[in-house]
Amino acid sequence: MRIGLQVPSFTFPGGEERIAPTFARIAREADQGGLHSLWVMDHFFQIGVVGPPEEPMLEGYSALAYAAALTERITLGTMxxxxxxxxxxxxxxxxxxxxxxxxxxxxxxxxxxxxxxESRGLGVPFPPLAERFERLEETLLIARRMWDGNETPFEGRHYTLERPLNSPRSVRRPRPPILIGGAGEKKTLRFVAKYADACNLFDSEELPRKLDVLREHCEREGRDYGEIEKTSLAYFADGAPSVDQVIDAVGRLAERGVDHVIFSQGTGQDIAGTLSEAAVQTGSLVPAGR
Known part of the structure; x- marks a missing residue:
């Protein structure tokens, strides 16, 4: 089992001037504590389940680049x-x-x-759902092509790339892992089976059935279900969890078929240390010198 941390809120004690040092400390603690992954949301406004849109929200890839410079082992992604x-x-x-x-x-x-x-607020085009899924599939095709080093033109319905050059190449080979978030059974999980290295599903009673659907898609696509890393986003609604609560959640999700649990920090919580202790007790630490 792998254990990760998502930081969905930057409303830290001390106000906006404390965002950088607090996020830096969380990233360092997660890394030094042996957690496998660190995630931020890729949103431009805060989302309703966390707080009002006016709350501070960092641009995701800038935040991850900052975290990368402060860490050594932990993997980094947007959720x-x-x-x-x-x-x-x-x-x-x-x-x-x-x-x-x-x-x-x-x-x-x-x-x-x-x-x-947030899309309307910042003037980002937001097409209908069917078109967004078309764009998602084309984006997955383009990503695979560019990370394979294939510079031949790509002509899709929504995107045209005359020369998809990608230099330098990624350090991770054959490519950075692709994780698709979402539980849609007809398209999202089919795209996972066809294009992705990992899925992300919410911690819910439906999770085992969603994984069964993914397994069926894998069979149809001729994909080894075991190749796909099953991740789940877990959240403690009643404040910061104890080490025992984290260990219980890890065990329960492992029984449901999850390989990698990503715990959401939540508003006002600081749980990197708790997760690290749980990783020690469950043998989930990332070894030094990975």
Missing amino acids: VTGVTYRHPGLLVKTVTTLDALSGGRAWLGIGAAWNEE
């Missing part, structure tokens, strides 16, 4: 990038840059996008 936020070629360049500068620790976390409020 997850909305496909409409960035042109695919530029998104792949951004993730490749993060991978190159972090020594091979970047993820591409991606999904079909859902937050119309």
Whole structure:
């Protein structure tokens, strides 16, 4: 089992001037404590389940680049990038840059996008859902092509790339892992089976059935279900958890077929140390010198 941390809120004690030092401390503690992954949301406004839109929200890849310079082992990703936020070629360049500068620790976390409020607010196009899924599939094809070193032109319905050059290449080989967030059974999980290295599902009673659906898609695509890393986002609604609560959640999700649990920090919580202690007790630490 792998244990990760998501930081979804930057409303830290002390106000906005404390964002940088507090986030830096969390990243260092997660890294030095042997956690496997560190994630930020890729949003421009705060989302409603965490807080009002006016709360501070850092741009995801800038935040991860900052964290990369402060850490040595922990992997870094967005949970997850909305496909409409960035042109695919530029998104792949951004993730490749993060991978190159972090020594091979970047993820591409991606999904079909859902937050119309922030898109309209900042003037980002927000097409209908069917088109967003079309764009998601084209983006996945482009990412695979660029990380394979294939510079031949790409002509899709929504994107045209005359020369998808990607230099330097990623440090992680064959590429940074691709994680698709979402539980849609007809398209999202089919895209996971066809294009991705990992999925992300919420911790819910439906999780085992969603994994069964993913397994069925893998069978249809001729994909080994075991190759896909099953991640789950877990959140403690009643404040910061104890070490025992984290260990219980890890065990329960492992029984449901999850390989990698990502705990959301939540508003006002600081749980990196708790997760590190749980990782020690469950044998989930990332070894030094990985």
